[in-house]
Amino acid sequence: MAELKLPDLGDNVASAVVVGVLIKEGDTIAAGQPVLELETDKAVMEAPASEGGTVSKVLVKPGDEVKSGQVIAVLGGDAAPSAEQQEPQKQPEPKEEKVAPAPAPAAAPRPSVPAVPAGQRRLIPAAPSVRRLAREMGINLLEVVGSGPAYRISENDLRRFAAGEVTAPAQQPPSTPAPALPDFSKFGPVRREAMSGVRRATVRSMAQAWSTIPMVTHFDRADITEMEALRKRMAPRAEQRGAKVTMTAILLKIAAAALKQFPKFNASIDTSSNEIIYKDYIHIGVAVDTPTGLLVPVVRDVDKKGVIALAKELGEMAAKARERKLTPEEMQGATFTISNLGGIGGTGFTPIVNWPEVAIMGVSRSSLEPVWNAEKAVFEPRNIMPFSLSYDHRLIDGADAARFCRFVAEMLEDPFLLGFEG
Incomplete structure (x- = not known):
């Protein structure tokens, strides 16, 4: 038995809301296969499995709020082959016109994505239409650094990546830590409610x-x-x-x-x-x-x-x-x-x-x-x-x-x- 945990949600994203569960009990999944659709802020993205196996129990449902590292399912049995382990002949041959040109010798190095702890897979912030375009262009989204907030990847990022251009992450304004709030409960009853993604x-x-x-x-x-x-x-x-x-x-x-x-x-x-x-x-x-x-x-x-x-x-x-x-x-x-x-x-x-x-x-x-x-x-x-x-x-x-x-x-x-x- 193994626990399937939610990957890292990215910088400044504490939690997300489950809008779709893509697996069910009895399914055999591979590492990297999308298992959840999550809403963070105003965007919906897919969460990949950190490892493969047979799903014995799903622990979340649509509407639940989840956090990085939270157990979302229990796995048992043999793992399905991951994308890296599949037979080479099963991979689609890249079309000649879609091969990215070699970068110029003087090209600046691509910015790197924030490091993810070992054993975890990075959740890729990209819309379904961007994922579809990436498959059509033969681009591995793990190699692309998005220019949007929290490194969100756009279609323009894919085209710039294919052309060998450097994509710079969006500049975030400098922030000043908010002062600590007083203990309001000293003055009367209080209640807390989590902010929605919006x-x-x-x-x-x-x-x-x-x-x-x-x-x-x-x-x-x-x-x-x-x-x-x-x-x-x-x-x-x-x-x-x-x-x-x-x-x-x-x-x-x-x-x-x-x-x-x-x-x-x-x-x-x-x-x-x-x-x-x-x-x-x-x-x-x-x-x-x-x-x-x-x-x-x-x-x-x-x-x-x-x-x-x-x-x-x-x-x-x-x-x-x-x-x-x-x-x-x-x-x-x-x-x-x-x-x-x-x-x-x-x-x-x-x-x-x-x-x-x-x-x-x-x-x-x-x-x-x-x-x-x-x-x-x-x-x-x-x-x-x-x-x-x-x-x-x-x-x-x-x-x-x-x-x-x-x-x-x-x-x-x-x-x-x-x-x-x-």
Whole structure:
């Protein structure tokens, strides 16, 4: 009998949640064979077996929280041959065009992955699509160092590896240890609850953004009376196409037009080379409130889609977010973010920029307010929507932010402009 233990989860990952068990009692497994699907933060990855054998008992189930070194199954009987022990003829012959070129003599050495204690296998942080591509390219993921957080491997990392290029791990911001908390139980009853993976990811990303980006927030308001009337008129047509047009869908289209008009807001800062990276695509993240925390699915090529198409896609992405069915790829690549709290309430807030983006828009609840009509010399009830724009002051100046917000407000106030600018 032998114990099958969970491999090392990687740097800064204390635990993970089991989302799938890939083995059952009676199965014969090989060392290195995937046995669990784990969710760490916002990503799902496979955990390989540290050794082979026949599964006599599985000790975990979907929904369980597991830690590195924890016993997840009991093995008995003979081990199945590992990948290294299989017959050579069973290995697929690499295609000629996929052989990686020999590295140049002066090429820098590849960075190494953090050491793993002897007898353990390193858990490889890579999405299923990346694993599939690695198999197609004939690449051993154990030899690849991911450039993402916790050395997560992307498709670009694979292509750079095949081309003989060095992939540098992502730079993590310097952290200051948090001071020890007092003993709250001295003052009254307390209870502890473990953070979800999503909440842990939020803690890290928000701390990184706050310590990295000098942020300023600009506030503005827009009269959306006409736009709201148009939205209601278009609702039946959208419903016929399986979509619900919300103000967020309209804001996606308006934001895309603003990003084209003001390309600085669709850029990123590369401090290592003192360059500004301007992106010729517009992918906008939309913050979605879910029972497990805030998730930000990304709507791609917003500038190339109509409002109804955006509304339909946004609804599908939000549903996937709430059901925890988003893939890591569906939460990557955003160039700008919108956070709409109008459905909940509030008169304004200061959203935090999602690094490496340089700006984020926050939308609050609209309300009817008396607005002076100089021509008629009367006050009229108008639907006023407050919104804000947080931005990276290293790249964007206050005047730029004011112009950006005025552009958005004018398009919200005159739906006719959406046909020209959008």
